[in-house]
Amino acid sequence: MKELNPENLIVYGGPLPSSATEVLLKRCSCDYIVRGEGEVSFPLLVKSIFEGNYFPEGISGVYYLNGGIFTGKKNEMIRKLDQYSKVDYSLFDMDFYLSYLNETGQAFEIMASKGCPYNCYFCFKSGGTGMSVKNASAVLDEIEPNRITYSVNKFYFVDENFFAAKIFFREFIEEKKKRGLTFTFIIQARIDSFDREMLQLAKDHGLIGMSTAIEAVSQEELDRIKKNIQFSHIESQLDLMKEVGVQVWADFIIGFPWDTIEGYKQIIKFVRKHKLEKRFKLSYLTPLPGTQLWEEAIQKGLIKDEFEYIYNMGDLFFERMANLTKFTDEILDHYYNEIASIGRRPVDYPKHQRYLSQIREIH
Helix, strand or coil: CCCCCCCCCCEEECHHHHHCHHHHHHHCCCCEEECCCCCCHHHHHHHHHHCCCCCCCCCECEEEEECCEEEEECCCCCCECHHHCCCCHHHCCHHHHHHHHHHHCCCEEECCEEEECCCCCCCCCCCCCEEEECCHHHHHHHHHHHHHHHCCCEEEECCCCHHHCHHHHHHHHHHHHHHCCCCEEEEECCCCCCCHHHHHHHHHCCEEEEEEEEECCCHHHHHHCCCCCCHHHHHHHHHHHHHHCCEEEEEEEECCCCCCHHHHHHHHHHHHHCCCCCCEEEEECCCCCCCHHHHHHHHCCCCCCHHHHHHCCCCCCCCCCCCCCCCCHHHHHHHHHHHHHHHCCCCCCCCCHHHHHHHHHHC
């Protein structure tokens, strides 16, 4: 873009630029980085540039180099997303996307909130601390036309923690009942973010499945990663989900400095006990910029050049980017493959060549 026209201005945004802002500004071809949510700060940046002010110090979340000096104002979460909720789906090639969903049996993705109020030591929160939430009516106003226009009746809420916004959740259920909507939905949520009454209410009004990050299967490990949860509670919540009839898909992580072979075997036992075969995802522990884990990896000399590490990131979490364990890479990879093979979910590949060709390109 710069070669085509040196006057082009390039703005980065999203999780990676938000977590490694200074590194990317100094090593990449971007002029600005919008850290965190961009719905407010990016338009203000564009307005400032059109007015001739290329160094807008007062816009939260906007960072740049001013005479080589890293400059910017800390981002603030929007909190209320209502005025940014409306999406004009007619601008997209909906036939292309919906045919893909139909061929693969997947749900239509939608989002009601951004962010997470928890603070696990390996996780970076690109928006900041806490959550930004849409109004329940606004979410249903987005869902309803899609059901009618595109005959979509299954939705997947990609929110990090759907149940954490408890006021929204109850308003969402009440409004869904009031409108007489019968669609089903899948969510992501922390396993301790709901009780029996909430889960049953959600199940009675369309919830069919939940993806949840368990990550570790002992109290000692959970404490070390600052999960702030009791292992016994995880097990009782899994039992509750089974009793209520909500399908669960779990996430686990290996690659911690304290890992043991016995610990890997415990994951397998846990999976067998709770019948999670073919219903979990295993990730390599991956140091991400902006996290406590990242700082530890740098201190241990595992990351010598931050930009090179970021630049060479592969299939995040599914490829080993670093090895913080006492094991050789070969041993860590062996147990990763052994555990992952038990959890690997069946995938319905699309049939049409226009999708298959892109999958082959990517993978």
